[in-house]
Amino acid sequence: MEVSAPLRAASRVDTKLVHAHGVAAIVTLLLSVTFGIIVSLELLYPDWGANAAWLSWGRLRYAHTQGIMFGWLGNAFFAFLYHAVPVLSGRPVTSARLGRWMFGLWNFAAVGPGWVLLLAGFSQPLEWAEFPLAIDAVVVVALVLAVVQFVPPFFSRGLEHLYVSSWYIIGGLIFTLFAYPMGNFVPELVPGASGAAFSGLWIHDAVGLFVTPLALAIIYFVIPAATRRPIYSHFLSMLGFWLLFFLYPLNGTHHYVFSVIPMSAQVGAITASVLLGVDVIIVVTNLLLSLRGSGLFPRDIGLRFAAMSTVFYLIVSMQGSVQALMSVNQTVHFSDWVIGHSHLAMLGFATFAGAAGLTHVWQRIPTARYNARALNHGYWLLVVGVVLMVTDLTAAGLVEGRLWQSGAPWLDSVRAARPYWIIRSLSAIPLAGGFIAILVGLVTGPKGAGLASVEASVGLEPVAAIAPRLAVVATEAS
Amino acid sequence: MTRGAGRALRMSYLVASVAGVGFFVMSVALLGVWPKRVLEAETRAMAPEHPLGLSVSELRGRAIYGREGCGYCHTQQIRYLHADMARFGAPTLAWETRLDYPHLWGTRRIGPDLSREAQTRSADWHFAHLFSPRAIVPESVMPAYKGLFEGAATEPRQEARDLVAYLDSLGHAREIAGPEGEARARAGCECGDDEMAQMAFAGPVNAHPARARRGDAAPALPATVNLAAGQVLYADHCATCHGASGAGDGVAAAMLLPRPSNLAEHDYTVERLADALWNGVAGTAMPAWREYSPHDLAAIAQVVRGFRSGGVEAPLPEGLVALGERVYAANCVQCHGERGAGNGPAAAELKVAPTNFQRQRPSLAEGLRALRNGVDGTPMAPWTTRLNEAELLAAAHYVRGLYAGDAAR
Numbered sequence: 001m002e003v004s005a006p007l008r009a010a011s012r013v014d015t016k017l018v019h020a021h022g023v024a025a026i027v028t029l030l031l032s033v034t035f036g037i038i039v040s041l042e043l044l045y046p047d048w049g050a051n052a053a054w055l056s057w058g059r060l061r062y063a064h065t066q067g068i069m070f071g072w073l074g075n076a077f078f079a080f081l082y083h084a085v086p087v088l089s090g091r092p093v094t095s096a097r098l099g100r101w102m103f104g105l106w107n108f109a110a111v112g113p114g115w116v117l118l119l120a121g122f123s124q125p126l127e128w129a130e131f132p133l134a135i136d137a138v139v140v141v142a143l144v145l146a147v148v149q150f151v152p153p154f155f156s157r158g159l160e161h162l163y164v165s166s167w168y169i170i171g172g173l174i175f176t177l178f179a180y181p182m183g184n185f186v187p188e189l190v191p192g193a194s195g196a197a198f199s200g201l202w203i204h205d206a207v208g209l210f211v212t213p214l215a216l217a218i219i220y221f222v223i224p225a226a227t228r229r230p231i232y233s234h235f236l237s238m239l240g241f242w243l244l245f246f247l248y249p250l251n252g253t254h255h256y257v258f259s260v261i262p263m264s265a266q267v268g269a270i271t272a273s274v275l276l277g278v279d280v281i282i283v284v285t286n287l288l289l290s291l292r293g294s295g296l297f298p299r300d301i302g303l304r305f306a307a308m309s310t311v312f313y314l315i316v317s318m319q320g321s322v323q324a325l326m327s328v329n330q331t332v333h334f335s336d337w338v339i340g341h342s343h344l345a346m347l348g349f350a351t352f353a354g355a356a357g358l359t360h361v362w363q364r365i366p367t368a369r370y371n372a373r374a375l376n377h378g379y380w381l382l383v384v385g386v387v388l389m390v391t392d393l394t395a396a397g398l399v400e401g402r403l404w405q406s407g408a409p410w411l412d413s414v415r416a417a418r419p420y421w422i423i424r425s426l427s428a429i430p431l432a433g434g435f436i437a438i439l440v441g442l443v444t445g446p447k448g449a450g451l452a453s454v455e456a457s458v459g460l461e462p463v464a465a466i467a468p469r470l471a472v473v474a475t476e477a478s
Numbered sequence: 479m480t481r482g483a484g485r486a487l488r489m490s491y492l493v494a495s496v497a498g499v500g501f502f503v504m505s506v507a508l509l510g511v512w513p514k515r516v517l518e519a520e521t522r523a524m525a526p527e528h529p530l531g532l533s534v535s536e537l538r539g540r541a542i543y544g545r546e547g548c549g550y551c552h553t554q555q556i557r558y559l560h561a562d563m564a565r566f567g568a569p570t571l572a573w574e575t576r577l578d579y580p581h582l583w584g585t586r587r588i589g590p591d592l593s594r595e596a597q598t599r600s601a602d603w604h605f606a607h608l609f610s611p612r613a614i615v616p617e618s619v620m621p622a623y624k625g626l627f628e629g630a631a632t633e634p635r636q637e638a639r640d641l642v643a644y645l646d647s648l649g650h651a652r653e654i655a656g657p658e659g660e661a662r663a664r665a666g667c668e669c670g671d672d673e674m675a676q677m678a679f680a681g682p683v684n685a686h687p688a689r690a691r692r693g694d695a696a697p698a699l700p701a702t703v704n705l706a707a708g709q710v711l712y713a714d715h716c717a718t719c720h721g722a723s724g725a726g727d728g729v730a731a732a733m734l735l736p737r738p739s740n741l742a743e744h745d746y747t748v749e750r751l752a753d754a755l756w757n758g759v760a761g762t763a764m765p766a767w768r769e770y771s772p773h774d775l776a777a778i779a780q781v782v783r784g785f786r787s788g789g790v791e792a793p794l795p796e797g798l799v800a801l802g803e804r805v806y807a808a809n810c811v812q813c814h815g816e817r818g819a820g821n822g823p824a825a826a827e828l829k830v831a832p833t834n835f836q837r838q839r840p841s842l843a844e845g846l847r848a849l850r851n852g853v854d855g856t857p858m859a860p861w862t863t864r865l866n867e868a869e870l871l872a873a874a875h876y877v878r879g880l881y882a883g884d885a886a887r
Contacts, residue, residue, distance in 0.1 A: 042619075042621065043588075043619050044619075046611070046612070046618070046619045046620060046622070047612070047622060049621065050621065050624050051624055051625075053546075053623075053625045056546060056547075056621045056623070057547065057551075057621045058545075058546040058547020058548065058550060058621070059545075059546065059547060061547050061550050062547055121546075122545075123544070123545060123547075124544065124580060125543075125544035125545075125547065125549050125580065125582055126580050127585060158484075159484070159487050159488055159491055160487075161487070171498060174498075175498070175502055178499075178502055179502070182506065182510065186510075187579075187580035187581055188580050189579070190514060191575060191576055191577060191578045191579050191580075191581065192517075192572065192574075192575025192576055192577070192578040192581050193513075193517045193572045193575045193581070193583075194513065194514035194517045194518065194572075195578065195580050195581040196555075196575075196583045197509060197513040197514060197517075198510045198514075199580070199583075200509065201505065201506065201509055201510055203585075242497075245498055245501050245502075246501045249501060249502055249504075249505030249506075249509075250504075250505050250508065250509065252505070252509045252510075253509050253513070255585055256555075256583070257557075258557035258558045258559050258562075259555055259557060259558075259570070259583070260517070260520075260558075260569065260570060260571055260572050260678075261513050261517070262512075262513050262516045262517070263672075263674065265508065265509050265512070268508060330557075330559055330561075333557075333585075334553060334585065334586055334587040335586075335587070338585065338586065339586070404561060404565075404587075405561045407565070407769075408769075409769035409770060410565075410589075410590050410769065411615070411617055411618075411714075414588070414589075414618070414619060415617055417588075
C-alpha cells in the first residue's frame with residue numbers, strides 16, 4: 001500500500017513504549033501529587049504524620065519533587081520521544097529492546113526504589129538531587145541509554161538539517177547528562193559554599209537543560225503538527241535555542257544571592273537571568289505567532305495544553321528575571337514566592353507541555369483509548385488550580401518577606417502564612433481532579449477516538465482518509 | 479545535497495557541537511570552578527588557626543538533619559543583609575562551611591535560620607521541641623520527631639542526642655574562635671573598600687533573639703501596659719511551660735529540667751522580670767524574648783505579677799530570726815551571696831545562676847520545697863540531711879526578708 005512520508009515515519013513509532021511510558025507518567029504523577037498534597041496539609045495539621053517517620057514532612061517533600069521530575073516529567077518526555085523521534089528523523093529509535101530495558105530501569109530501578117529509599121531515610125539533602133547516590137548511578141546509566149536510544153536516529157543517514165524540536169531533544173538529552181553530576185555528585189566531594197555553587201548549577205540546569213528543552217521540543221512539535229502550519233520563523237526558533245543553551249547554564253548562582261559566593265559570580269548569574277527573559281520573549285513570540293489563527297484555547301486538546309504551556313513559560317520566565325534582581329530577591333528569597341515560582345515552572349509550564357505531548361501522541365495511537373470530554377475537564381481544572389495556587393503563594397511570599405524585613409517576631413510570619421497555606425491546600429482539589437480527569441481521559445473512552453478528535457478539531461478530510469492506513473501500518477509495526 | 483552544501487552542514491554541526499559544549503564548560507568554569515577557587519583561598523586566609531571540627535555524635539546528628547529534610551524549612555546561611563544579620567547574626571563565611579559534605583544551605587525558610595544555633599537553647603528545650611513542637615511553641619508547624627525518642631521527651635534515643643549535639647554545634651566554631659578568630663578573619667579578608675564583605679564583621683556573631691545571655695543589661699520596662707495584650711502574649715508563648723495560671727504546670731513542664739518556675743509562688747521585681755524576659759535564664763529552657771518590644775514584655779511582666787495570690791505569710795516565730803541568719807551565713811552565702819543578691823563567690827561557676835533574693839521572693843512553701851527537695855536541674859541540693867526542721871524553716875523565712883521590692887533601685 002502506498003503511504004506518505006509522515007505515515008512511514010509514524011509506522012516506526014513503537015506505540016507500546018509510548019503507551020507504557022504514558023501510563024507510568026500518569027501513575028507516578030498521581031503519586032507525586034499525593035505526596036505534595038500531604039506535605040501541604042502537614043503544614044496545617046503538623047501532628048498528622050508524627051508517629052510514622054516515612055510520613056513526615058521532610059521525607060515526603062523529597063519524594064514529591066523527585067517524583068515530579070523523574071516519574072512524571074521523565075516518563076512523559078520519553079512517551080513523547082518514542083513518537084517524535086521517528087517522526088522527526090524518519091527512522092525508528094535505536095532499539096525496541098533497549099526501550100524495554102530503559103523503561104524498567106527508569107521506573108523500577110530509579111523512581112520506584114528511589115521513593116522507597118527516600119521514605120526509609122536514605123537520601124541526600126540536595127535540592128532536585130534527593131535520591132541517594134545508588135539511585136543517582138542508575139539515573140546516569142538511564143540517561144546514557146536515552147542518548148543512545150534517541151540521538152542516533154537523527155544522524156544515522158549522515159548529517160541532515162534538523163527541525164528545532166530535534167535540536168532541543170539532542171541538546172536536552174546530552175546536556176542533562178553533563179549537568180546531572182554537578183548537583184548529585186560534586187557537592188558530596190566539594191564542601192559548603194563551593195558545593196553550593198555547583199549545586200546551584202544543577203538546580204537551574206535540571207529545569208534549564210532537562211525540563212525546558214524537552215518541554216519546548218514538545219511545544220515546537222505539537223503546534224505545527226496540530227495546526228498543520230509551519231512554525232512562524234525558523235530563524236527565531238534557532239536564535240531562541242542557542243540563546244537558551246548559552247544563557248540557562250549561567251543562571252545557577254542566582255539561587256544564592258547575598259551569600260559568600262563571589263559577588264561577581266552572583267552579578268553574572270543575575271545578568272544572565274535577565275537576559276534569559278529576553279530569550280524567552282523571542283521563543284514565546286515565535287510560538288504565539290505560530291499559534292495565530294488558532295486562538296489561545298484551540299479545540300485540539302494537545303494544542304490547547306501547548307498554548308497554555310507557552311503562556312505559563314512566558315510568565316514564569318519574566319518572574320524569574322525579576323526575582324533574580326537583588327532588590328527583589330532580598331525580599332522574596334526563602335519565601336513562598338519561590339515555591340509559587342517553581343510550581344508555575346513545573347506544574348504550569350512543564351506539566352502542561354508534558355500533557356500536550358502525551359495527549360498529542362495518544363491521539364495518534366490507534367489502539368489507545370481516548371476520552372475527549374474527560375481531557376477537556378482535566379485541562380480547565382488544571383488551569384484553575386495552577387492559577388489559584390501560584391497567585392496565592394506569590395502573595396504569601398510577599399507577606400512573609402515583608403514581615404521578615406520588619407523585624408517582627410518569627411512566628412508572625414508563620415501565622416500570617418496560614419490562610420495562604422489553606423488556600424494552597426484547597427488548590428489541590430482542582431489540581432488532583434484535573435490529573436484524575438487526564439488519567440480517565442487516557443484510559444477510558446473508545447479506542448481510536450483520538451484520531452476522530454483530531455479530525456474534528458482540524459475539520460479536515462485527510463485524517464479520516466489516512467486513519468485506516470495508519471492503523472494498518474501501526475499493526476504491521478508492532 | 480551537493481558536496482559543498484554537505485561540507486557546510488558538517489562545519490555548522492561541528493561549530494554547533496563545540497559551541498554547545500563550550501557554553502556548558504564556560505558555565506561550570508565561571509559559576510563552579512572559579513568560585514570554588516576563590517572560596518578555598520578565602521577559607522585558607524580567614525579560618526582560625528585550628529578551627530573546631532565535628533565530633534562523631536555531631537556528624538551522626540548531621541546525617542539525621544539531612545535525612546529528615548530539616549534544611550528544607552531551616553536555612554543554614556545568613557545573607558549579607560541587615561535584616562538577616564539583625565535576626566540571626568554575622569553572615570556565613572566560607573570557612574564556616576568547610577566541613578559541610580554536602581552543604582545544607584537550603585533555599586526556604588519556614589522556620590528560622592539555624593546557622594547560629596549553638597548555645598542558643600538548652601538541650602531539654604530541644605528534646606521537648608523535637609518530641610512535641612507544639613508543647614513548646616503552640617503555633618509551630620514543625621513536624622514532631624517522636625521516632626527519635628523512647629516514648630517521652632525525657633527519654634531521648636541516641637539519634638535525638640546526636641541531632642541536638644549537631645544543632646548545638648552550628649556556628650560554634652566561629653564563636654569559640656573568639657575575638658582573635660574574628661580579627662584573623664578580618665585581616666585575611668580582602669575586604670578593602672568592599673562594604674558588603676565588611677558586613678561579615680559588623681555585628682555580633684550570634685544575634686539570635688532567643689539566646690539566653692547571663693548578666694546582660696535589660697531595658698527598663700514602660701510603666702503603662704496593655705494587660706489584655708499581655709494575656710494574649712502569655713497564653714501564646716508562656717503558658718506551654720509556666721501553665722495558664724502561672725503554676726509552672728504547662729504541658730511542657732514535665733519535659734524540662736529545671737522545671738519552669740512556679741510564677742504564682744514568687745514575688746518578682748519588675749527588673750527581675752525584665753531580665754528574665756530580655757535575657758532569658760541561662761542554663762534553663764527559658765529563652766530570651768528579644769523579638770518582642772519592651773512594651774510587650776512589660777505587659778507579660780504585669781500578667782506574671784498578677785499570678786501571685788498575695789496571701790500574708792505567717793510571721794516568723796521569735797527566736798528563729800537569728801537562727802535563720804546563722805543558717806544562711808553558714809550554708810547559703812557561697813552561692814546566693816551575703817545580701818542574697820545571687821552573687822556569692824561560687825555563683826559565677828554555676829551553670830544556672832543562683833536565685834537573687836533581693837529581686838525575687840519565694841513563698842514560704844516554695845522556699846521550704848526548694849530547701850527540702852533541692853531544685854532538680856540546678857546546683858541547689860536538698861538540705862534535709864544537713865539542717866533540721868527548725869533550721870530549714872528559719873532559712874526559708876530569712877531569704878524572704880532579703881527581698882528589696884521594686885524600690886530597690
